[in-house]
Amino acid sequence: MSEHKGWDNAFTAKGLYGTVEGSPSYAGALSFMRRKYTRELAGVDVAVTGIPLDLATTNRPGARFGPRAIRAVTPGISWARPWPWDFDPFDRLAVVDYGDCEFDYGEPETIVPFIEKHIAGILESGATSLVLGGDHFVTYPVLKAMSARHGPLSLVHFDAHSDTWSEKTRRLDHGTMFYHAAREGLVVDSESVQIGLRTTNDEPLDFNILDSRWVHKNGPEAAAEEVKRIVGDNKVYLTFDIDCLDPCFAPGTGTPVCGGLSTHQVLEIIRGLAGINLVGMDIVEVAPAYDVGEITALAGASLAAEFLCLYAANPQRPGFQ
Secondary structure (H helix, E strand, C coil), X not given: CCCCCCCCHHHHCCCCCCCCCCCCCCCCCCCHHHCCECCCCCCCCEEEEEECCCCCCCCCCCHHHHHHHHHHHHHHHCCCCCCCCCCCXXXXXCXXXXXXXXXXXXXXXXXXXXXXXXXXXXXXXXXXEEEEECCHHHHHHHHHHHHHHHCCEEEEEECCXXXXXCCCCCCCCCCCHHHHXXXXXXXXXXXXXXXXXXXXXXXXXXCEEECHHHHHHHCHHHHHHXXXXXXXXXXXXXXXXXXXXXXXXXXXXXCCCCCCECHHHHHHHHHHCCCCEEEEEEEECCCHXXXXXXXXXXXXXXHHHHHHHHHHCCCCCCCCC
């Protein structure tokens, strides 16, 4: 009889470090990348947390199921360190699955402060958050908590849409929240960059834009270098809307747009950002009801794993080694 190899590491883990090897991808308790499932944050570097909100969508709903879908595919990629990084992020970082943010969808006026408080609690412990959305609006309350701790941030934003359309009421809308984030000083738009855009917005504020045609023409390496030039040593929040990917690589999303980037392109851009002063990150808009063979969820999970590598490679993060 073989000994226990971590099938249920989400509940049986005795430590917070190291990759769980040898457990089958088709069985066991599901947590993000087989990490321990806990609300205890002592000694934790990164808390992975879902925010299952899709009340702010303007087209197809379903991103509330995104956190569950992303977690469900991670056993298939959690058995070894992410390729081609030369280190295992789980050797450098204590990462836990913090579960999902609970809020009352029937009282929408309470959602922003509740999410902000949820993230603030993680930050107060000394950890940072890796958020699994949810629609893209969830980034707004996350940024409120991040900015309260770190000051105005540079935003590195992957998306098909700018999400900077103007409106005055601060309603729940996944197309307007970065307009408010810039106007409120949560992010510095002139020191931020949006990558992969391919929808019309004639008032993009002062964000630097590397649209999809720019990336296709110049390539991932040039895109990464331009992002690093723009953000410099600033503290960076990385937000990735899965619809940055072309629908053939990510059909499972609410607002797909043709002409997007490939999975290869975005992975290479992320890897090229090693060394930026990353303080927080999210992956949003995975809507599994429209997915095919879980390829969108797999893309989201793979990107989230890359974000952990990127955070581990930040020489300015707490506890860097």
